[in-house]
Amino acid sequence: MIKVMLADDQLLIRQAFAALLNLEHDLEVVGQASDGTEAVRLAAETKPDVIVMDIQMPEPSGTGDGISATARIVAADPRIRVIIVTTFGRPGYLRRAMEAGAVGYMVKDAPADQLIEGIRRVHRGLRVVDPTLAAASLSVGSSPLTxxxxxxxxxxxxxxxxxxxxxxxxxxxxxxxxxxxxxxxxxxxxxxxxxxxxxxxxxxxx
Missing domain, CATH: 1.10.10.10 (Winged helix-like DNA-binding domain superfamily/Winged helix DNA-binding domain)
Structure with a gap:
């Protein structure tokens, strides 16, 4: 059984994901977090195999976004695999997510079966990245700023x-x-x- 944790500030989306994933014979949702800070705490408690993580999750301290949470979670337990699933299909977010230790990046309008298969693939040690975003990220190039x-x-x-x-x-x-x-x-x-x-x-x- 693949233990999955969800992190998204929108309750409806978390519940919909949880209901969808729990229908699969090999997936079990073991926790749900509403921001990055809670995700870090919950990951330490539940020890999930895979985390489905949103990027922008408003939180009072300003440190609860999905990318910073991913970096903290992976640093604490490199065995946990993080997939970023977000509405923000931007090359810059993809690059930052991968630098933080995520092994997957998908947009929320992807078909449900792709998300489910993506969870299984990262659990097997593979990477899952939206191909259009991957190509766009490569074309962006390095920063012109000092x-x-x-x-x-x-x-x-x-x-x-x-x-x-x-x-x-x-x-x-x-x-x-x-x-x-x-x-x-x-x-x-x-x-x-x-x-x-x-x-x-x-x-x-x-």
């Missing part, structure tokens, strides 16, 4: 005024503005928020 630009843009992604960003990265406000302007130019972004979005979708921000 290390400093990436650091400043990551700080900007967390919100706050330029002064707050400067304090976070230990740079002057003028230097921060210069790095943000340079990053926006390289990414073809009209605003700071757009630069953050582009960099995130391409997997250049963590």
């Amino acid at each position: 290390e400093r630009e990436t650091e400043v843009l990551s700080a900007a992604a967390r919100g706050g005024a330029t002064s707050a960003i400067a304090a976070t990265v230990f740079l002057s406000e003028g230097t921060v503005r210069n790095h943000l302007s340079s990053a926006m130019g390289k990414l073809g972004a009209g605003t700071r928020a757009e630069a953050v979005r582009i960099a995130t979708e391409n997997g250049w921000l963590t």
